[in-house]
Amino acid sequence: MSNESLAKRRAKYVAKAAYSVHPFYPERAQGSYVWDADGKKYLDWSVGIAVMNVGHTHPKVIDAVKKQAEKFQHICFAVGMNETYIQLAEKLNEISAGDTPKKTFLVNSGAEAVENAIKIARLYTKRKSIITFTRAFHGRTHMALSLTDKAHPYKAGFAPRAAEIYRAQYPYCYRNPWGAKNEQECADKALAALKEQVKYSIGEEEIAAFIIEPIAGEGGFIPAPESFLRGLAEYAKEIGALWIDDEVQAGIGRTGKWWTVDHYEGLEPDLVTAAKALSSGFPLSAVIGKDYIMDKIEGGQLGSTFGGNPTAIAASLATLEVIEEENLLERALEIGAVLKEHLHKLQAKYSQIGDVRGIGAMIALEVVKDADKTPFPEAVDKMVDHARDNGLILLPTGTYGNNIRLLPPINMSDAELKEGLEKLTAAIEFALDAVTA
């Protein structure tokens, strides 16, 4: 069946709410490539929104899934405990940041991990208030949506939101509201503003947790400065609140470490949420937390029918092994360095590339119209469409839709990297040469 005929059936049978950026119907995928219903081949630099870090249909992952599916698909951890749940928890605890012993709880999606992290934080601290940030995306279930920042299309119309959630300014230094001229000043101002808000508007003794993405993903791939994260961690500890590190998009090797916070010596979140690349496309997510926090929650207080599904766990164990065996943390750093260098060269040519940022293989370019940094989403749409027509799948991101996020597979070959950069460059030239001329 062709893309066109599938589009007609989709319009007839599928809820409009299930939005797709690209009007294509993938039929099969292998490694860094996807083929659509018309047989067209694409290099995939979106990898299912940061899910297929080890590429599509990795033989080791597929083999592990097949083997598990043949043994059994689902008993339910709440009924009887699969050994692989324990194995994955052990592995995640081992690779988590810091020396404090950890414990892991498994559920199904990023949003569900976030929901559970908030529940854990509230039970543990016996407090109610949660601090989230501008630019945040934590998912679309009720609590997660309340923590998410963007009104359209995510939040508008879905009020009332969960109670006792307060929003502080994320340190988006390229567009910071304090007029800070450099990253350090921006980080300092953001931290000072956060403390002021907590101390005088909310009450320090009320705060159960701060939840923050170390790189605001849907917000535009904005890394929080190291000193801000350090200051946040110290402040949380000082006032008896928890620091929830949402690594759903940035974790599992995407930034060249298991976790983004691993880039910063000695930082240890109280709770970490992981999903997406954790299990190469099989629904699975995790809350990994300091053991003394996790152990405060009694048996049965948290749960999920599908959470810790054995097939997804098999995919996850294989994915983590692939990352280790193929040295993909190092490879993500290499890929990221090449991407950044190339984008910086293009930035020197095009003033509309206002910012190039990110860590490891999680890189974005922010496109602006002028020196006032007026967002230029029209140019980004043109780039994304041009790239797709030319066989490269990209995704826009950011509050204003004026960023392109690059999420290539972290096991991509040099030839694929070169091919992607050529196509990306052609898309940028196509969109910006017209406005520059």
Ligand SMILES: Cc1ncc(COP(=O)(O)O)c(C=O)c1O
């Ligand atoms: C940082 C972050 N947290 C949570 C979520 C929600 O994950 P899910 O879509 O699996 O519910 C996302 C999804 O993009 C995310 O990027």
